[in-house]
Amino acid sequence: MIEADIFKALADPTRRKVFEKLAGGSLNASTLRDGLEISQPAMSQHLSVLRAAGLVREQRQGRFVNYEVDPDGIVAIGAWLARYRAYWPKRMDALADLLKDMDQ
């Protein structure tokens, strides 16, 4: 079950910050450390967890490793969320529209 890894990965506040930084675009491990007061190994470990969860994917570029959001993880969360469509309130209609529009 990959949901287990996804929610566990997102349960940590530092990992959420990292993941949300990547929402703005691809970044390497060193750049991701900026602002977060964390050691280099800690970042490396966090990225490893995010990668194992399918939330992030990497791409080696010289001696840098660029990380970016993995759409597979997003899809997995969306699919899980779909189980609760019965509890999706009216106001979520607007969100669904937004999601569709921004995808064009």
Next chain:
Amino acid sequence: MIEADIFKALADPTRRKVFEKLAGGSLNASTLRDGLEISQPAMSQHLSVLRAAGLVREQRQGRFVNYEVDPDGIVAIGAWLARYRAYWPKRMDALADLLKDMDQ
């Protein structure tokens, strides 16, 4: 930040099972224990965590306490997921449509 509580709550496999049981409709604490090999206090604690995260809400009914999915939690997850709309792939269009349709 309520996202912290949400993802932490969903990180535990037992709590996810409980929450997914509630996707089918309202249930009381004792009924929720069925199938899960867990003590009564453990269930009570899990429900407390889910409630604090805004994922579940309760309604006292005599000496039973009925739990149900709290739409607020679902909305919070949806809103968080919306930050990653740039990485939402085409195939998620179908899901967005489904979510909209089922809400009618």
Next chain:
DNA sequence: GCAACACATAAGCGCGTGCTTATGTGTTGT
């Protein structure tokens, strides 16, 4: 009133998780 029941809270314990420092691996440039 009191026994049985449904659930919550308290206290304590073992294990997983995220951190650190130290070291290893691979790449770049001179």
Next chain:
DNA sequence: ACAACACATAAGCACGCGCTTATGTGTTGC
């Protein structure tokens, strides 16, 4: 070749989390 750099892995440690047993609180029915 070698130094500097970017990142990964190893090992050890402290803290948090989920579990248990024990007990408390509130409700129902006789």
